[in-house]
Amino acid sequence: MKAMNFLAFAGGVGGAKLAEGLVRAVGPEQVAIIVNTGDDFTLYGLHISPDIDTVMYTLAGIANPETGWGIAGDALENYGMFERYGAAPWFRLGDRDLATHLLRTEMMNEGATLSEVTRKLARRLKVASLILPMSDDPVHTLVDTDKGALPFQEYFVKHRWQPVVRGLMYEGSAEAEPSPSVLRRIETADTIVICPSNPYLSIDPILSLHGIHDALLNASAPIIAVTPIIAGEAVKGPAAKLMKELGVEPSAVEVARHYADFINGFVLDVRDAELRQKIESMGMGVLVTDTLMHNSDERARLACEIVTFADQLRPEKLGGCLLDKTEAPGV
Amino acid sequence: MKAMNFLAFAGGVGGAKLAEGLVRAVGPEQVAIIVNTGDDFTLYGLHISPDIDTVMYTLAGIANPETGWGIAGDALENYGMFERYGAAPWFRLGDRDLATHLLRTEMMNEGATLSEVTRKLARRLKVASLILPMSDDPVHTLVDTDKGALPFQEYFVKHRWQPVVRGLMYEGSAEAEPSPSVLRRIETADTIVICPSNPYLSIDPILSLHGIHDALLNASAPIIAVTPIIAGEAVKGPAAKLMKELGVEPSAVEVARHYADFINGFVLDVRDAELRQKIESMGMGVLVTDTLMHNSDERARLACEIVTFADQLRPEKLGGCLLDKTEAPGV
Numbered sequence: 001m002k003a004m005n006f007l008a009f010a011g012g013v014g015g016a017k018l019a020e021g022l023v024r025a026v027g028p029e030q031v032a033i034i035v036n037t038g039d040d041f042t043l044y045g046l047h048i049s050p051d052i053d054t055v056m057y058t059l060a061g062i063a064n065p066e067t068g069w070g071i072a073g074d075a076l077e078n079y080g081m082f083e084r085y086g087a088a089p090w091f092r093l094g095d096r097d098l099a100t101h102l103l104r105t106e107m108m109n110e111g112a113t114l115s116e117v118t119r120k121l122a123r124r125l126k127v128a129s130l131i132l133p134m135s136d137d138p139v140h141t142l143v144d145t146d147k148g149a150l151p152f153q154e155y156f157v158k159h160r161w162q163p164v165v166r167g168l169m170y171e172g173s174a175e176a177e178p179s180p181s182v183l184r185r186i187e188t189a190d191t192i193v194i195c196p197s198n199p200y201l202s203i204d205p206i207l208s209l210h211g212i213h214d215a216l217l218n219a220s221a222p223i224i225a226v227t228p229i230i231a232g233e234a235v236k237g238p239a240a241k242l243m244k245e246l247g248v249e250p251s252a253v254e255v256a257r258h259y260a261d262f263i264n265g266f267v268l269d270v271r272d273a274e275l276r277q278k279i280e281s282m283g284m285g286v287l288v289t290d291t292l293m294h295n296s297d298e299r300a301r302l303a304c305e306i307v308t309f310a311d312q313l314r315p316e317k318l319g320g321c322l323l324d325k326t327e328a329p330g331v
Numbered sequence: 332m333k334a335m336n337f338l339a340f341a342g343g344v345g346g347a348k349l350a351e352g353l354v355r356a357v358g359p360e361q362v363a364i365i366v367n368t369g370d371d372f373t374l375y376g377l378h379i380s381p382d383i384d385t386v387m388y389t390l391a392g393i394a395n396p397e398t399g400w401g402i403a404g405d406a407l408e409n410y411g412m413f414e415r416y417g418a419a420p421w422f423r424l425g426d427r428d429l430a431t432h433l434l435r436t437e438m439m440n441e442g443a444t445l446s447e448v449t450r451k452l453a454r455r456l457k458v459a460s461l462i463l464p465m466s467d468d469p470v471h472t473l474v475d476t477d478k479g480a481l482p483f484q485e486y487f488v489k490h491r492w493q494p495v496v497r498g499l500m501y502e503g504s505a506e507a508e509p510s511p512s513v514l515r516r517i518e519t520a521d522t523i524v525i526c527p528s529n530p531y532l533s534i535d536p537i538l539s540l541h542g543i544h545d546a547l548l549n550a551s552a553p554i555i556a557v558t559p560i561i562a563g564e565a566v567k568g569p570a571a572k573l574m575k576e577l578g579v580e581p582s583a584v585e586v587a588r589h590y591a592d593f594i595n596g597f598v599l600d601v602r603d604a605e606l607r608q609k610i611e612s613m614g615m616g617v618l619v620t621d622t623l624m625h626n627s628d629e630r631a632r633l634a635c636e637i638v639t640f641a642d643q644l645r646p647e648k649l650g651g652c653l654l655d656k657t658e659a660p661g662v
Contacts, residue, residue, distance in 0.1 A: 044433040045376070045440055075408045081430035085455045095426040099412035102375040109376055124416045 004030045004307075004318055007189035007221070011036045011202020012051045013068035013236060014228055015195035016058035019129070021299030022193065023059060025307050025321045028128035032185055036197070037114065037133045038141035038170055038205030039152045043091055046101040047108055050153075051202065052118055052133055053100055060125035068236075071096045090158040115179045132185065134206045137176035141205050142169040152201070161238035165245040168200055173208040186215040190318055191310040194225035196291060198239045199258050200246070216262040222313035224265035224306055226291060227252040231271045235292065253278050260284065265313050267291060267306060285313050335361045335638075335649055338520035338552070342367045342533020343382045344399035344567060345559055346526035347389035350460070352630030353524065354390060356638050356652045359459035363516055367528070368445065368464045369472035369501055369536030370483045374422055377432040378439055381484075382533065383449055383464055384431055391456035399567075402427045421489040446510045463516065465537045468507035472536050473500040483532070492569035496576040499531055504539040517546040521649055522641040525556035527598075527622060529570045530589050531577070547593040553644035555596035555637055557622060558583040562602045566623065584609050591615065596644050598622060598637060616644050 004026045008019050010033050022031045033055055040049045050069065057063040057071055064070040074094030082088040093101065100121060107117045113136040122131050143155040145163035155161060186192065197203055207213050216223060229252050234240040240250035248254050256266045256279045266279050269291040276286050287309040293299040304321035311317045335357050339350050341364050353362045367382045381400065388394040388402055395401040405425030413419040424432065431452060438448045444467040453462050474486040476494035486492060517523065528534055538544050547554060560583050565571040571581035579585050587597045587610045597610050600622040607617050618640040624630040635652035642648045 044437045046433075071412070075406060075426065077406045077408065077426035078430050078433075081402070081427035082434070085430060085434055085452065087434055087455070095406065095408035095429075096412035098426075098429065099409050099416060102377075102409075103413070103416060103418055106375045121416065124418070 005188060005190045006031045006193065007185050007191070008033045008193045008195055009197075009203055009206055010034070010051070010055055010195040011197030012039075012054040015051070015197040015202065016055045016063070016068065017293045017299050018193065018195045018226060018303060019055055020058050020296065021293065021301070021303030022306075023129055024296070024300035025303035025323060026319075027322055028059070032130040032132060032189075034132045034134055034182055034185070034206060036202045036205050037135060038139050038173075038201075039156070040138070040140075041091075041151060041153045043089055043093065043101075045105065046098075047105045047114075048091075048093075048101050049104070049114065049118075049133065052114075052131060053097070055131055056118070056122050056125060056127060059122070059127045059129055059131070062125070070094050091153060113179070132182055133179050134182065134212075135176040135209055136179045137172065139173045139176045139205055139209070140171040141201060142171050143201075144169065156201075156238075161241065165238075165242050167246070168204070170205045170208040173205065174210075176209055178209045178212055182209075183211050183215050186212070186219050189219065189221045190314075191307070192216070192219060192221045192223040193306060194223065194259060194263065196226040196228040196235060198228060198234075198237060198242070199255055200242055201238070203259075213262065219262075222265055222310050223259075223263045224267060224287075224310060224313070225255065225259045225263045226267040226302075226306070227255050227269055227272070229255055230269040230291065251275070256282060256284065265309055267302075267309070285309070336519060336521045337362045337524065338516050338522070339364045339524045339526055340528075340534055340537055341365070341382070341386055341526040342528030343370075343385040346382070346528040346533065347386045347394070347399065348624045348630050349524065349526045349557060349634060350386055351389050351627065352624065352632070352634030353637075354460055355627070355631035356634035356654060357650075358653055359390070363461040363463060363520075365463045365465055365513055365516070365537060367533045367536050368466060369470050369504075369532075370487070371469070371471075372422075372482060372484045374420055374424065374432075376436065377429075378436045378445075379422075379424075379432050380435070380445065380449075380464065383445075383462060384428070386462055387431075387449070387453050387456060387458060390453070390458045390460055390462070393456070401425050422484060444510070463513055464510050465513065465543075466507040466540055467510045468503065470504045470507045470536055470540070471502040472532060473502050474532075475500065487532075487569075492572065496569075496573050498577070499535070501536045501539040504536065505541075507540055509540045509543055513540075514542050514546050517543070517550050520550065520552045521645075522638070523547070523550060523552045523554040524637060525554065525590060525594065527557040527559040527566060529559060529565075529568060529573070530586055531573055532569070534590075544593065550593075553596055553641045554590075554594045555598060555618075555641060555644070556586065556590045556594045557598040557633075557637070558586050558600055558603070560586055561600040561622065582606070587613060587615065596640055598633075598640070616640070 036051045054069040064072045074096045114133045141152040143150045144167040147163040243250040260282045265285040267287045307321045371380045385400040395403045405427045445464045472483040474481045475498040478494040574581040591613045596616040598618045638652045
């Protein structure tokens with residue numbers, strides 16, 4: 001049984017949860033995660049990478065369990081002082097979290113790439129999985145709405161995703177290169193998982209980069225997408241609302257269709273079991289299971305099922321989940 | 332009785348205390364403070380102005396009463412996270428304090444001068460006195476020691492002023508201009524006070540700037556220096572140790588001599604009363620009083636005595652201390 005080589009595509013919270021499950025299921029060194037950076041932005045001159053941080057904090061075991069992002073037990077003394085100055089921004093950075101942005105910005109100002117910085121920070125937090133920013137070049141997701149074209153964080157945080165979306169742009173993606181090992185990782189992975197992140201806001205920015213879509217079309221690994229939509233609703237965030245506004249039915253079927261040209265497998269939630277045939281008819285395998293991940297055990301359980309599902313999608317079996325059945329109920 | 336126009340020269344803690352006393356003694360709008368910026372430095376790309384912040388926080392009533400610098404009740408969550416990253420710097424910035432540096436750096440990166448930034452931040456903290464950085468240009472105090480030439484903060488914080496000092500340099504001061512209204516303020520002040528700050532580390536960097544020494548020589552106001560040395564010891568910090576290392580006797584007499592060419596008055600501590608004649612013989616008036624400022628009332632009391640002393644050093648009386656004698660015991 002050879003070492004497994006899992007590659008996950010992830011945005012923030014949903015992606016981080018499944019990445020954590022995969023780490024428990026196959027071991028941290030066997031997992032690499034390509035993370036969306038289209039949401040990156042600058043605040044007080046600091047380079048902030050929300051999705052990378054959410055994945056990194058989650059894998060380091062320090063993510064805030066309530067929110068899924070930020071650092072557990074973090075405080076807002078710094079933010080309170082900004083309020084005292086009458087200069088509080090619409091984005092709240094915790095005091096501990098701020099250390100990440102200060103260190104990252106300092107290293108980048110000294111010439112390090114986002115990939116190099118991410119690797120250093122993750123190592124220092126004892127994260128053994130590889131977290132790969134999708135690109136070291138700037139890509140900015142712009143959300144075209146009834147209130148105008150908004151940078152992602154303004155749409156998402158400042159306006160709490162309430163504006164009506166008319167379209168999306170990934171500014172800079174035509175010029176941006178995928179970060180150094182991304183294409184090779186896609187080529188050499190033995191399993192690729194598209195996490196239950198927002199297809200338009202988290203996964204499409206990655207797919208928009210030169211070479212990534214082609215690499216997925218040519219990949220030898222089974223590629224499995226996990227639905228972020230259950231019974232017509234997003235598990236979290238604006239996915240369903242946004243699909244409606246873009247004229248697409250908010251349904252797991254449409255998520256499967258969105259990825260249909262390059263995925264071999266789709267993980268459908270048990271609450272949508274009746275959609276199985278419709279998705280299978282697109283020419284992909286379907287795993288029907290409980291896709292909600294309320295806690296760490298549920299993340300591991302879902303990841304284990306994906307490991308087994310992947311083995312069904314390729315000629316030879318690679319190896320099962322590290323967790324035995326008593327540890328991971330439901331497998 | 333016309334409005335008074337006090338100008339103080341200050342470094343950090345000692346200067347901030349007397350500045351606060353002056354504010355209580357004559358009212359905040361009547362006081363401007365020229366503050367040393369030779370200790371300014373950069374940490375994680377942030378512009379840090381320790382003396383300006385100490386003066387500003389003190390006048391805003393939010394300084395940490397234990398240390399005299401930093402913000403009361405501040406926390407070190409951010410610093411703790413830096414420790415977790417194995418990247419804790421030797422300079423600890425509190426979480427609230429960090430907001431000041433972030434705002435300052437952002438405004439300066441957008442093109443504002445340090446003077447403009449300081450005025451904005453101070454106003455937002457409801458400080459009605461004018462805090463003037465000595466210069467908007469970079470000046471760096473370098474301490475030449477037996478461990479080599481150290482930037483001020485390395486000497487002061489990292490090495491806790493233990494290296495033996497051989498000399499001082501104010502790097503950049505030959506090219507730096509005093510900040511815009513400094514020279515005019517010296518010309519138009521009706522009382523100038525050199526606070527009990529370190530003559531070499533806090534006041535000399537200001538005096539090293541083009542035009543300041545000449546402006547003091549030509550000033551019509553009485554110029555009064557307050558001793559930072561009592562009974563051969565510094566009230567706080569390295570002044571006495573440094574004087575010895577520079578071959579100067581650590582004595583109020585030598586402080587008076589250091590400023591003798593431009594001051595008219597000297598405030599000597601009551602514990603050094605026997606030095607009065609020696610200092611008077613340099614051709615200046617001497618006020619002998621308790622110069623220690625353990626609390627806000629003692630700061631106001633000392634400031635009131637200086638206000639009265641200044642009136643004795645000029646032809647016409649300008650106006651007394653705002654505080655009546657019951658409020659300011661000892662006047």
